[in-house]
Amino acid sequence: MSEADYFVVDGLCVSLGGKLRVKDVSFGLPRGCLTALVGPSGAGKTTLLRALAGLIPSEGRITAGGEEVSKIPVRQRARRLSYVPQGEAVHWPLPVRDVVALGRYPHGAPDPQRLGVTDADAVARALHEVDLMPLQDRRVTELSGGERRRVAIARALATEAPILLADEPIASLDPYFQLAVMALLQRQARAGALVLVITHDIGLAARFADCILMLSEGRLVACGPPSAVLAPPRLADVFSIDAYRSSHDAQPVLVPWAMR
Numbered sequence: 627m628s629e630a631d632y633f634v635v636d637g638l639c640v641s642l643g644g645k646l647r648v649k650d651v652s653f654g655l656p657r658g659c660l661t662a663l664v665g666p667s668g669a670g671k672t673t674l675l676r677a678l679a680g681l682i683p684s685e686g687r688i689t690a691g692g693e694e695v696s697k698i699p700v701r702q703r704a705r706r707l708s709y710v711p712q713g714e715a716v717h718w719p720l721p722v723r724d725v726v727a728l729g730r731y732p733h734g735a736p737d738p739q740r741l742g743v744t745d746a747d748a749v750a751r752a753l754h755e756v757d758l759m760p761l762q763d764r765r766v767t768e769l770s771g772g773e774r775r776r777v778a779i780a781r782a783l784a785t786e787a788p789i790l791l792a793d794e795p796i797a798s799l800d801p802y803f804q805l806a807v808m809a810l811l812q813r814q815a816r817a818g819a820l821v822l823v824i825t826h827d828i829g830l831a832a833r834f835a836d837c838i839l840m841l842s843e844g845r846l847v848a849c850g851p852p853s854a855v856l857a858p859p860r861l862a863d864v865f866s867i868d869a870y871r872s873s874h875d876a877q878p879v880l881v882p883w884a885m886r
């Protein structure tokens with residue numbers, strides 16, 4: 627950890643169903659950094675992200691900008707930290723624009739139908755970022771899984787929080803939007819946000835992320851630049867795979883290639 631770190635996690639432990647699922651995890655991340663959280667299924671990635679978002683109880687210490695997150699009043703916390711949950715479940719037939727406007731709720735905009743100029747601008751920017759302007763009047767319940775995923779991302783973007791936590795935001799997206807969303811998250815980071823994204827796509831993680839956190843059986847086994855963390859011995863140990871490696875346009879190419 628260094629003095630530049632904005633988000634600091636120290637000794638985080640999470641128990642679910644009577645078992646320790648996240649085990650003594652510590653790391654620090656600066657703003658302006660896109661970080662990918664990777665690890666095999668069941669490693670504890672979602673559990674860790676939910677604990678970071680304050681959605682489930684945990685032990686240890688989480689600070690953002692020097693303040694202990696659990697002590698920040700809820701609405702203020704929601705302005706500092708936005709969260710894209712896993713999955714596309716939506717139960718209310720609201721228009722896309724209204725769902726995205728819920729991202730402004732922590733800013734005191736409870737009614738999506740009556741937004742002030744600042745809130746309306748933030749919603750419009752978020753819709754534009756994920757190419758949802760043409761669908762803004764459609765009901766979310768009538769969208770495809772990938773389109774709903776983009777609604778969830780836009781809702782989190784609309785909050786304009788300095789910390790964005792996203793659980794598999796590209797999981798159900800087609801290749802075009804996988805690239806578009808990873809590029810968008812990278813732009814958010816370049817603009818000063820701290821973006822932490824869970825993904826199973828280690829190829830896109832290698833290409834877009836500045837930093838990789840690797841979780842295995844609840845433990846953080848590596849934290850650092852993609853070239854170091856996604857090195858062959860670790861992919862073999864943690865994922866039981868070999869990967870094809872190359873480069874294209876001066877960027878790394880990493881393709882899961884064979885089971886070990």
Ligand SMILES: Nc1ncnc2c1ncn2[C@@H]1O[C@H](COP(=O)(O)OP(=O)(O)OP(=O)(O)O)[C@@H](O)[C@H]1O
Pocket residue numbers: 642643644647665666667668669670671672673674
């Ligand atoms: N509510 C719960 N009660 C009990 N056990 C749980 C609960 N939620 C998750 N678990 C268990 O905790 C472990 C970690 O789950 P988690 O969803 O965090 O894994 P993950 O790394 O995100 O997996 P995936 O990549 O498959 O989404 C798993 O063994 C899971 O079965």
